[in-house]
Amino acid sequence: MTSLYWLPEVQDWRARLRNLSADSGRAWAEGVALANTRLDFIRTNALDETLRRLLGEDVPPEAIGKPIRLAILGSCTFAHLHAGLRVAALRRGLHATIYENDFGQYWQELADDGSALHAFRPNTVLLALDAHHLTAGVSAGMSAAEAAAAVQDTAGRIRECWRIIRRSFGAQVIHQMPLPVHPPVLGSNEQRLPGSRAAFLAALCIELRGMAEAEGVDLLALDARAAIDGLNAWHDPALWHRAKQEVSLAASPLYGDLVLRLAAAQQGRSAKCLVLDLDNTVWGGVVGDDGLEGLVLGQGSALGEAYVAFQDYARELSRRGVILAVCSKNDEANAVEPFDRHPDMLLRRNDIASFVANWSDKASNIRAIAEELNIGLDALVFVDDNPFERSLVRQELPMVAVPEVSDDPTLFARTLADAGYFEGLAVTDDDRARGAQYQGNRAREALRASATDLPGYLRGLEMQLIWRRFDAIGLARTVQLINKTNQFNLTTRRYTEDDVQAIMRDPRAFGLQLRLLDRFGDNGIIAILIGRMTADDDLAIDTWLMSCRVLGRQVEPTSLNLIAAEARRLGARRLIGEYIPTKKNGMVKDHYPKLGFATLPDGRFVLDLADFVPADTFIDVTEGS
């Protein structure tokens, strides 16, 4: 089956298609929304035709990314696939213009600089040579040597095409693997008959895969797809004979999506992060209610094994560079416990780059995850078994991909794979670097374990702290940290954007945002400091908060150095610290005494700046520009 089953069903299709025409100003945006529903080939064609009538062929200003100029080259008919290609681009907010060579003329057009193909100037070329074209002249009567020579000859001609495309257009080359349309003539042991067309194609595919690697060509693996969906879902001999359509019309939406995954990946537009719900997604049951012992996870039940298998798939994705995050409605302690203590969990806390478990709505939390990881919302894929949460996130954050997973965990991995969110080309240096960045936490832990002494560990981290005064760019993250940090937060004062902007304007106050980098990556903004001068020329530390991820890294004394420097700049003689207890911030009860502050009779803390000597730390401090 070739349906886009991971996309949600569209409601009121006909009305929405009609309304598209009524408001052409919003046509592109609404088109993108419709393209992200489960369109079959009829609706795909209708959407494409309607939009083209409204917007013409030009690239609309709302389109994102680089406009795609896609040439499909081959010896069969592709016209019935154009709409699927354009709508698959639209699904990603991209605009695609499609060119198809005159029937059967791909070689002539490639070779002729004056051809319409050259005038089209493609930036993406899909070489879609069909099985019949490739096997012309191949016959069961051939000897093994003749068949092997034919494979080499065909592969060589294909390589020549790739090189001409590269040379002429500098375009991304996508080679479409042929569908295995030939019925076997020997049977299960078809490969023993070298001249069999089926065997020839199989041998050619092996050759092409190796060659594509060497030539930097991307493959559109229709042969693999046919193995999953069944050949009949992709190829209809009746339509081949009637219209020379190798790929069936019914498969055109999926075909278009497969091609555009590759073209979008070429522009760096594949998703980068898998955000996982926990209860009934990563394990069976609700950890807050059922407890660690009550979770369905691991051997002993089909469901328990299925959750483990899904975790395994997620972990495999992470090993090739996909970032993992957690977004769960739970008390954080409950959510973390299985990661630390459940023996059947494959995913561990260190596999998760951003772990958000609280009772806020998931859209806000997903936004926070994107900010923490410093990636766009359109780089996120959110998997949740709960239809309510899925539809909420889709509504609030339409740019986040939310697959329509079944509530049967045995199907989670297959659905994610079929949706193709994480389409990768070669594993590039960038991918490897990204993997390393987010595996930083794990590496830090490993270093901690291997370092014999704490100073040695800290020195080995090569920490660099970059501080800035509050600024417009960091405003959202600053406000977010002020309002969400509960544990390492001396006063738990919550401020709005307006409040923070008032601090920025106040000449007798300062606000600092601290970013920490180390040899394993960028930890992002990890601390916020706010100070205000009092009437008696003391500097009151209004807010001191820090991410618990960087506890024990000497960020606290380094922060104090910064506060003291700012206080001196403002003319202060003393620092006044304050601890306001809450249910959650017991960990910083002794924060000021530990840093050498004296306790005042009213319970506040004081440090005389005249005697203050900045602490020596392993952190290299610079002011951000």
Added chain:
Amino acid sequence: MSETDFYPVLTEIFRDVFMRDVALRPELTAKDVPGWDSFKQIEIIVALEEKYDIKFHTRELDQLNNVGDLARVLAGKTKP
């Protein structure tokens, strides 16, 4: 099953394929409907095959001349 029973279904499919209402009658041919080319013809056929999980015979398709023929072939293969 009578072929007239298929006209409501065919009307729906034609509406989705041509994005407008097409008044179907047995003697209506492709020539009478703007935009009804060989691609749309295949779209209609594949839509019916998917909807009813049937396969048209190549000979049947070759002998389709108008909407009446289509309804007649359908009636011979399935129920509306």
